[in-house]
Amino acid sequence: MAPMDGGGHDLKWVGKRPVRPDGVDKVTGRARFGADYNMAGQLVGRVLRSPHAHAVIKSIDTSAAEKVPGVKAVITRDDIPDQPPEPVTVGEMSVNFSDLIRNVLAREKVLYDGHAVAAVAATSAKAAREALKLIKVDYQPLPHVLDVEEAMRPDAPVLHDNLFTEGADPPADKPSNIAKRIEFTLGDVAVGFEQAEVVLERSYKTEPVHQGYIEPHACVASVTEDGQGELWCSTQGHFVVRAICARMIGMDISALRVTASEIGGGFGGKTVVYLEPLALALSKKAGHPVKMVMTRSEVFRATGPTSGATIRVKIGATKDGRITAGEAEMAYLAGAFPGSPVNPGCMCAFAPYDLENVWVVGYDVVSNRPKVAAYRAPGAPISEYAVESLIDEVADEIGMDPIDFRLKNAAKQGTHAAYGPKFGPIGMIDTLKAIKESEHYNTPLGPNQGRGVGSGFWFNIGGETCVSLNISEDGTATLMAGTPDIGGSRATLSQMAAEELGIDYDKVRPIIGDTSSLGYTFLTGGSRVTFSSGMATVQAAQEVIKELCARAAKIWDIPAEAVTWEDGEARPAGDNAGKFDPLSLEELAASAGKTGGPITGYASINAQGAGPGFGTHLVDVEVDKETGRVTVLRYTVAQDAGKAIHPSYVEGQYQGGAVQGIGWALNEEYIYGDDGLMQNPGFLDYRMPVASDVPMVDTVIVEVPNPNHPYGVRGVGETPIVPPLGAIANAVSHAVGVRMHELPMSPPKVLEAVGGAANGAGD
Amino acid sequence: MARVVLTGNLAKLADGEAELDLDVSSVRQLLRVLGDRHPRLKPHLEKGLAVAINGTIYQEAWLEAIPPDGEVFLMPQIGGG
Numbered sequence: 066m067a068p069m070d071g072g073g074h075d076l077k078w079v080g081k082r083p084v085r086p087d088g089v090d091k092v093t094g095r096a097r098f099g100a101d102y103n104m105a106g107q108l109v110g111r112v113l114r115s116p117h118a119h120a121v122i123k124s125i126d127t128s129a130a131e132k133v134p135g136v137k138a139v140i141t142r143d144d145i146p147d148q149p150p151e152p153v154t155v156g157e158m159s160v161n162f163s164d165l166i167r168n169v170l171a172r173e174k175v176l177y178d179g180h181a182v183a184a185v186a187a188t189s190a191k192a193a194r195e196a197l198k199l200i201k202v203d204y205q206p207l208p209h210v211l212d213v214e215e216a217m218r219p220d221a222p223v224l225h226d227n228l229f230t231e232g233a234d235p236p237a238d239k240p241s242n243i244a245k246r247i248e249f250t251l252g253d254v255a256v257g258f259e260q261a262e263v264v265l266e267r268s269y270k271t272e273p274v275h276q277g278y279i280e281p282h283a284c285v286a287s288v289t290e291d292g293q294g295e296l297w298c299s300t301q302g303h304f305v306v307r308a309i310c311a312r313m314i315g316m317d318i319s320a321l322r323v324t325a326s327e328i329g330g331g332f333g334g335k336t337v338v339y340l341e342p343l344a345l346a347l348s349k350k351a352g353h354p355v356k357m358v359m360t361r362s363e364v365f366r367a368t369g370p371t372s373g374a375t376i377r378v379k380i381g382a383t384k385d386g387r388i389t390a391g392e393a394e395m396a397y398l399a400g401a402f403p404g405s406p407v408n409p410g411c412m413c414a415f416a417p418y419d420l421e422n423v424w425v426v427g428y429d430v431v432s433n434r435p436k437v438a439a440y441r442a443p444g445a446p447i448s449e450y451a452v453e454s455l456i457d458e459v460a461d462e463i464g465m466d467p468i469d470f471r472l473k474n475a476a477k478q479g480t481h482a483a484y485g486p487k488f489g490p491i492g493m494i495d496t497l498k499a500i501k502e503s504e505h506y507n508t509p510l511g512p513n514q515g516r517g518v519g520s521g522f523w524f525n526i527g528g529e530t531c532v533s534l535n536i537s538e539d540g541t542a543t544l545m546a547g548t549p550d551i552g553g554s555r556a557t558l559s560q561m562a563a564e565e566l567g568i569d570y571d572k573v574r575p576i577i578g579d580t581s582s583l584g585y586t587f588l589t590g591g592s593r594v595t596f597s598s599g600m601a602t603v604q605a606a607q608e609v610i611k612e613l614c615a616r617a618a619k620i621w622d623i624p625a626e627a628v629t630w631e632d633g634e635a636r637p638a639g640d641n642a643g644k645f646d647p648l649s650l651e652e653l654a655a656s657a658g659k660t661g662g663p664i665t666g667y668a669s670i671n672a673q674g675a676g677p678g679f680g681t682h683l684v685d686v687e688v689d690k691e692t693g694r695v696t697v698l699r700y701t702v703a704q705d706a707g708k709a710i711h712p713s714y715v716e717g718q719y720q721g722g723a724v725q726g727i728g729w730a731l732n733e734e735y736i737y738g739d740d741g742l743m744q745n746p747g748f749l750d751y752r753m754p755v756a757s758d759v760p761m762v763d764t765v766i767v768e769v770p771n772p773n774h775p776y777g778v779r780g781v782g783e784t785p786i787v788p789p790l791g792a793i794a795n796a797v798s799h800a801v802g803v804r805m806h807e808l809p810m811s812p813p814k815v816l817e818a819v820g821g822a823a824n825g826a827g828d
Numbered sequence: 829m830a831r832v833v834l835t836g837n838l839a840k841l842a843d844g845e846a847e848l849d850l851d852v853s854s855v856r857q858l859l860r861v862l863g864d865r866h867p868r869l870k871p872h873l874e875k876g877l878a879v880a881i882n883g884t885i886y887q888e889a890w891l892e893a894i895p896p897d898g899e900v901f902l903m904p905q906i907g908g909g
Contacts, residue, residue: 248840249835412836439907443908486899673887
């Protein structure tokens with residue numbers, strides 16, 4: 066294995082900033098995203114969506130639609146077989162196909178505005194639209210519920226008659242919207258609060274927010290008469306798409322070949338399926354390929370945001386700054402079907418801190434909103450926002466610098482995480498120190514300005530991963546990975562391959578293989594790609610090197626163990642091995658046919674030992690007390706990357722997380738009318754940050770190597786979105802002189818808070 | 829004996845037995861022993877869990893070794909976005 070941090074070796078490619086291999090295609094428009102794929106004879110697929118938030122589907126009549134000239138297929142609930150509600154293991158995921166099928170195409174009821182009800186494939190978009198208008202759906206509208214607290218009330222409209230609260234004690238005896246209750250305990254909070262000299266308790270609320278990827282969902286599918294299928298789609302995990310779609314459509318997994326397109330953002334929202342099974346079912350019925358592309362409105366109305374939530378937090382501390390107990394109770398909106406990220410929300414809530422007494426309870430709650438999907442560090446930003454807000458308030462209460470307070474309680478190697486196990490080497494303290502020592506933290510503020518600090522944690526994961534490395538006749542290499550490249554992984558994997566092989570980065574050509582070209586590979590998510598595919602790349606390269614040494618040994622007529630690989634060439638391991646001129650990779654590749662055949666490496670692993678990520682963010686804001694507008698003046702991120710393989714992409718992840726967090730904290734929210742219909746399904750009215758809303762985000766890369774990775778890599782893609790909500794809330798609170806407990810802190814809410822403070826109503 | 833701790837709702841399904849000392853040498857053996865001892869846990873063990881062994885988290889890793897004096901935590905499976 067290569068040295069973790071260059072110790073003893075100079076790293077030539079790892080840690081450098083080479084140009085990304087996909088860069089030219091991206092900036093010239095050659096790169097093919099989901100909607101750029103076309104097949105000969107393809108039909109246009111369109112979806113009919115619910116105009117109700119909650120209604121029984123009494124009947125669907127497609128007869129008129131089927132008669133429209135050009136219409137080749139119409140599908141409804143009758144075209145996708147139902148499946149039992151028990152979870153089924155799909156790769157590394159546990160999937161409830163009963164729920165998934167109902168989300169993809171409604172059966173007994175529609176459960177949210179925009180819920181898919183039927184789909185049409187036609188020779189033109191005009192014919193497809195006309196057919197959609199002629200599908201007669203007889204709805205019986207039902208009362209709906211959108212708010213998490215209202216959904217939990219005993220008299221709330223119940224979405225699912227078969228949903229009984231899992232984990233309830235005593236067991237639930239009637240259905241409700243509370244899908245699950247979970248509880249985590251460490252120590253004894255009653256004892257901890259008795260030891261406290263200061264105890265604060267507050268309630269917080271956050272709104273659902275969308276991942277906001279620029280590229281809408283898109284795919285093209287073809288199912289042939291002999292049952293073979295091909296699917297091109299914009300996804301974070303084409304192997305997962307293959308497994309899910311094959312089961313839904315009734316195909317053998319290997320009969321379906323899925324190719325991941327270039328992807329215009331996912332952030333977790335493209336780890337699930339929406340259009341793909343519909344396109345396959347339409348193609349199967351029509352006998353033609355079918356292409357489907359969502360509009361932005363469809364993306365907002367029918368694809369997963371992350372949860373909104375209510376969170377109550379209570380923290381006790383001594384006056385010298387030691388936290389004695391932490392308690393939180395949180396309810397997360399799951400959307401129309403169970404499965405909010407409340408579990409990780411509970412586990413992460415107090416994870417940045419070394420606490421002896423923690424009690425956390427969470428509820429997974431369904432409502433008449435689109436089913437949530439993963440969004441960077443799912444669940445963590447929400448709970449950690451609440452905890453970081455109260456941490457800041459406790460620090461104020463005892464008169465302690467907010468970073469010093471965190472430093473006094475920070476998790477470190479050997480700390481038992483609030484969710485159980487001990488941490489190995491971690492960088493939480495290093496990120497706090499980096500922020501404290503920054504020029505930013507030591508710069509004075511002006512009037513109406515406030516400064517906020519927030520820390521955050523995310524687990525990061527590994528998982529099943531395959532990589533192949535083929536050496537071409539000229540000594541160049543083709544690296545094939547199964548993880549779609551979202552954040553620059555083709556570059557980072559090539560850097561690790563080049564480092565191992567001792568060849569130039571430009572001599573490695575990376576591609577993303579389709580599902581028929583590699584073994585099962587879990588999706589791009591959980592901040593796992595540089596870690597897992599990197600580990601697999603190193604192993605594949607090691608296999609290649611072993612074979613190269615064996616070929617050199619054959620040529621020299623010496624044992625393979627007497628050959629070593631250094632600087633891209635085979636050399637005798639020492640004087641006893643004999644005196645031979647080194648053989649370069651080019652020379653060995655050129656003669657490969659004569660020495661045993663092509664030289665390849667393949668790694669098929671289940672990567673374990675992901676290193677947890679910690680970060681601390683610092684932000685300055687200015688509040689216009691006349692309009693309520695919050696301007697982000699300055700922002701600095703410090704985060705532990707383990708080892709930054711390509712520092713520019715690490716910085717990009719840090720900056721992107723901060724920007725998405727700014728939107729989440731200040732502006733983004735779904736607006737629903739009293740009728741339960743979404744009123745802002747577009748970027749004009751759903752206010753995400755644009756370039757003029759954010760300053761340059763400064764970054765500090767902390768490197769505490771993960772001992773479980775050959776180069777020390779930790780995932781970096783998710784942790785950066787955890788601290789911003791708390792950091793910005795703290796900054797705004799300091800600027801206006803009153804604590805705000807709800808996100809987004811949009812101008813009307815800020816004005817209300819400022820007015821309340823002026824009237825002496827602040828807390 | 830490995831010290832095994834059940835977190836979250838798992839302890840409830842084990843009749844409140846949140847901490848156990850078990851003579852197990854692999855994750856697969858651990859899951860089998862736990863399932864036999866607490867049948868209500870079985871479906872949850874089969875559904876997929878994360879297992880932390882001496883601080884390192886493993887997922888879907890039946891063959892991972894558990895040292896005799898290992899500290900083991902069973903937790904909900906971790907995903908991501």
